[in-house]
Amino acid sequence: MKYPTTIQNLIECFQKLPGIGEKTAERLALSTLNFEQETIDVFSESLKNTKTKIKKCSRCNNLAEDDLCEICKDDSRDAKLLCVVESPKNIMLFEKLGTFHGYYHVIDGLISPLDGINPEDIHIPEMINRIREENIEEVILALKPSVEGETTSLYISKILDKSNILVSKIAHGVPLGADMDYVDSLTLELALENRKKISNDD
């Protein structure tokens, strides 16, 4: 004996979401029965719109409803500054900070020769073209601190090395507020290597 088809389908859909198991899916599906009509309409409509309305920004690959994303449309930002990230979600992290006022470029993954992912697969050449065409002066690489992330950062910086573009990488080290007991050894090694002299002069 099962739930009515509608509920059964809904449970199965919820189960397709990351980290949602059978029991949680059941709870979530049943909870929608108490939603107001308006919420259901927006929920249902938005889901449909993810396929019809959402596309990639033609300039930076961010999520967009038009040809350009909201950030690329905003011409008050610093056009000389580009931050390279791995996903639209990472853009949001920087935007929540509110201190970065340049533009972004989302690459489609990280270089990983072992998985057969080459620079062309993640559209690095297109990004390099964009950087040159737009006369960008500084590129900040904000990729994941993993082997693949480092490889990708190194690859990009080597290509841009010949040009006059300043390439930097966000700092890696012990996060603020972290319990020193739980910092992994690689991070600690990196933090030690990149230690900064404390200046008492000013």
Add this chain to the structure above:
Amino acid sequence: MKYPTTIQNLIECFQKLPGIGEKTAERLALSTLNFEQETIDVFSESLKNTKTKIKKCSRCNNLAEDDLCEICKDDSRDAKLLCVVESPKNIMLFEKLGTFHGYYHVIDGLISPLDGINPEDIHIPEMINRIREENIEEVILALKPSVEGETTSLYISKILDKSNILVSKIAHGVPLGADMDYVDSLTLELALENRKKISNDD
């Protein structure tokens, strides 16, 4: 700077689900971008259908797409046996067991004089009528082991006391596989009170 409206709306909808915070909602909403068209269609349609297609079974209050739920439609079950539960979800728990072959009745909550919930509010009189009309012979109460649950069970059993109906309550005690260190004292008291003699005769 925010996500496109579609994504923003979707995040807000996911946040209305129980136990889903801002970060999880963001992750879930973004994950739907990778769903196949078919999944999105089913998901979106099922959500809409919760409002239009799902109603309460006119006989037992279970979730139904027709006038009667799937269980009430099945006339191969034991019509003399009725299990009283608090929600359609509880019905599914019993159905997964597969050992109960009677019918169910879902009451709309539990009696709680402190919260102003009286037997009439949760439609106990209607259930009593059903029990009498259908000549049910045994009623199994499977309500939550709480003050409200016990009150409700007691109330129902008192009403049915005058008739010839056998009223029982599911057993409460230490669950199988439980670590004794973590069993709460009320459960332990109940388990002690309802101890069973171990028979070595058979």
